[in-house]
Amino acid sequence: MISDTADDAAVVAAIRDGDIDAFEILVRRHTPAVYAHALRFFGEPSTADDVTQEVFVKVYRSLATFDERSRFTTWLYRVTRNTCLDEARARGRRPVPVDPFDTPTVGADFADEVALSLAIEHAMRALPPDDRDALSAIAVFGLSYPEAGIALGVPAGTVKSRVFRARKALSLSLGIGGGDR
Amino acid sequence: MDCTDAQQIVSAALDREPVDTDLLTEAKDHCRRCEACTGFIRTLVALKSASAAAPPADLPDRIMARIRAEDAESIQAANGAVVASSQREATASETARLLASLEAQPEPEATATSRVPSGIAALMERAMHPRNRRATLTWAATAAAVIAVVSVVSVGGISRMFSADGTGGAPMTTQYTLQPESAKTAAAPSSRSDSGAAATSADMATTAAPSGFIVLSEAVYAAAGPDSTVNLQGLKVVGSTNTALTVGSPTTTLDILGTGDPNRVYIAAADGSLLAFDRITRLYAGRTYVLQSGPIETLTGNPSLPASIERPTNSDGTPSLEPANPADPDAGVYVVKGSDASSGIVLAPGAEAKAGPDWTYWIPARN
Numbered sequence: 001m002i003s004d005t006a007d008d009a010a011v012v013a014a015i016r017d018g019d020i021d022a023f024e025i026l027v028r029r030h031t032p033a034v035y036a037h038a039l040r041f042f043g044e045p046s047t048a049d050d051v052t053q054e055v056f057v058k059v060y061r062s063l064a065t066f067d068e069r070s071r072f073t074t075w076l077y078r079v080t081r082n083t084c085l086d087e088a089r090a091r092g093r094r095p096v097p098v099d100p101f102d103t104p105t106v107g108a109d110f111a112d113e114v115a116l117s118l119a120i121e122h123a124m125r126a127l128p129p130d131d132r133d134a135l136s137a138i139a140v141f142g143l144s145y146p147e148a149g150i151a152l153g154v155p156a157g158t159v160k161s162r163v164f165r166a167r168k169a170l171s172l173s174l175g176i177g178g179g180d181r
Numbered sequence: 182m183d184c185t186d187a188q189q190i191v192s193a194a195l196d197r198e199p200v201d202t203d204l205l206t207e208a209k210d211h212c213r214r215c216e217a218c219t220g221f222i223r224t225l226v227a228l229k230s231a232s233a234a235a236p237p238a239d240l241p242d243r244i245m246a247r248i249r250a251e252d253a254e255s256i257q258a259a260n261g262a263v264v265a266s267s268q269r270e271a272t273a274s275e276t277a278r279l280l281a282s283l284e285a286q287p288e289p290e291a292t293a294t295s296r297v298p299s300g301i302a303a304l305m306e307r308a309m310h311p312r313n314r315r316a317t318l319t320w321a322a323t324a325a326a327v328i329a330v331v332s333v334v335s336v337g338g339i340s341r342m343f344s345a346d347g348t349g350g351a352p353m354t355t356q357y358t359l360q361p362e363s364a365k366t367a368a369a370p371s372s373r374s375d376s377g378a379a380a381t382s383a384d385m386a387t388t389a390a391p392s393g394f395i396v397l398s399e400a401v402y403a404a405a406g407p408d409s410t411v412n413l414q415g416l417k418v419v420g421s422t423n424t425a426l427t428v429g430s431p432t433t434t435l436d437i438l439g440t441g442d443p444n445r446v447y448i449a450a451a452d453g454s455l456l457a458f459d460r461i462t463r464l465y466a467g468r469t470y471v472l473q474s475g476p477i478e479t480l481t482g483n484p485s486l487p488a489s490i491e492r493p494t495n496s497d498g499t500p501s502l503e504p505a506n507p508a509d510p511d512a513g514v515y516v517v518k519g520s521d522a523s524s525g526i527v528l529a530p531g532a533e534a535k536a537g538p539d540w541t542y543w544i545p546a547r548n
Contacts, residue, residue: 027241031240057244058489060251064544065544069520082489086475113231120231139228140233144196150491150500152491153501155500160198167225
């Protein structure tokens with residue numbers, strides 16, 4: 001039985017050898033990232049819950065098509081993003097709209113972690129989708145700029161710009177950053 | 182160095198991107214001295230330290246429960262074909278025992294009315310000879326199955342949904358057509374009498390239906406018309422699909438039935454008829470590939486790229502695809518960038534007529 005500290009490539013190999021229990025390692029390891037992306041997309045926990053399940057079911061069914069020359073997280077991110085888009089498009093699950101001006105500001109006060117997390121989640125949801133997707137790929141799924149570029153179908157430089165733009169927007173909406181000089 | 186440059190460099194360094202060491206040092210110095218950039222750095226710190234909303238603690242357990250349940254269903258469906266085969270063998274064994282018991286009975290005293298004609302006795306003796314017994318039992322089991330199917334056909338009244346040439350095939354008692362709900366009352370359904378009179382060409386024109394697709398575990402199946410030859414005993418539920426069997430009717434979840442043959446599955450229509458669907462495959466470079474798709478909500482929908490495949494933004498497959506054969510880049514066959522055809526191929530719109538008008542994804546057949 002494969003160890004739960006094995007890297008994704010080893011776990012995928014074990015699953016392909018018929019070890020369904022190994023798939024649980026991937027599920028436990030990556031559910032937080034998939035759920036976080038889905039929640040920021042839809043803004044609704046029960047929808048995020050459903051979509052997260054759909055993502056892993058699709059991953060399990062199509063693991064045979066995963067090309068091991070790319071990282072598992074790159075492929076997982078692509079499946080997650082496309083599943084969110086499919087669910088919104090084909091099944092009519094629309095993201096809950098959010099007013100960016102409603103984002104609570106935290107200023108320099110990071111003491112209240114709960115408030116900070118809530119404010120960040122709200123601000124994330126208010127980001128333009130392209131910028132939010134790029135930031136999610138880098139910060140949540142841990143992709144590099146080139147990997148995110150492949151997953152998003154844009155040059156790595158575009159990913160870099162979108163990530164930076166997202167962070168600038170968050171800085172302003174959270175009331176943390178000052179103006180530029 | 183201005184604020185934007187400094188912040189961009191620090192942002193990229195945070196993402197472990199290669200950054201010139203001297204530039205990074207300069208950027209950090211700028212940020213220490215600049216209030217605005219200090220605020221930006223604090224944002225980066227806050228984003229990194231704050232945890233994203235955690236999923237429900239039991240979500241991984243529920244995911245695995247669902248995976249294991251689907252896995253068990255797949256195994257059960259596969260075993261169903263084995264069980265059905267065993268049942269046929271059991272029927273054959275029963276037949277063999279019956280025939281053997283006839284062999285063992287003492288021959289009744291010959292009379293003018295009860296004497297078994299010698300020709301039939303000789304035929305039975307030859308049929309149950311060890312060399313011929315297997316073939317005899319197979320024919321006996323097949324005969325029993327045919328009798329069962331004919332009985333179901335005559336009682337259940339298999340009806341036609343649509344066929345490739347519109348002329349029907351085996352005699353039918355009713356005609357089922359794929360047409361808009363509003364047209365159903367307007368157009369009289371064409372029908373055949375039991376004498377087998379064919380529907381007129383005018384009837385065919387009003388009931389002609391488009392081809393339809395369903396998806397089973399991302400594999401695409403195309404409608405092949407009603408099938409009255411299927412061994413009903415061997416049918417098991419192998420999956421389900423969300424679709425609408427008539428244009429305009431709501432999408433519902435329907436069981437997909439199978440006999441263990443991955444190339445043909447069935448859906449039971451509302452009137453009890455069995456509609457057959459054939460798996461869409463194609464050859465490429467000597468290998469058989471199976472068409473994959475995301476959800477198809479109605480039978481008139483077309484296959485689409487599964488969620489795992491990034492749709493290219495350009496007609497030449499870029500940026501997510503590259504030609505499967507660099508020596509023939511215009512063939513319309515692509516692979517996901519960085520992979521090869523052994524993982525799967527993507528066909529350009531129109532490259533495979535039977536797959537619909539969109540980009541399509543195909544994986545090597547495993548069975």
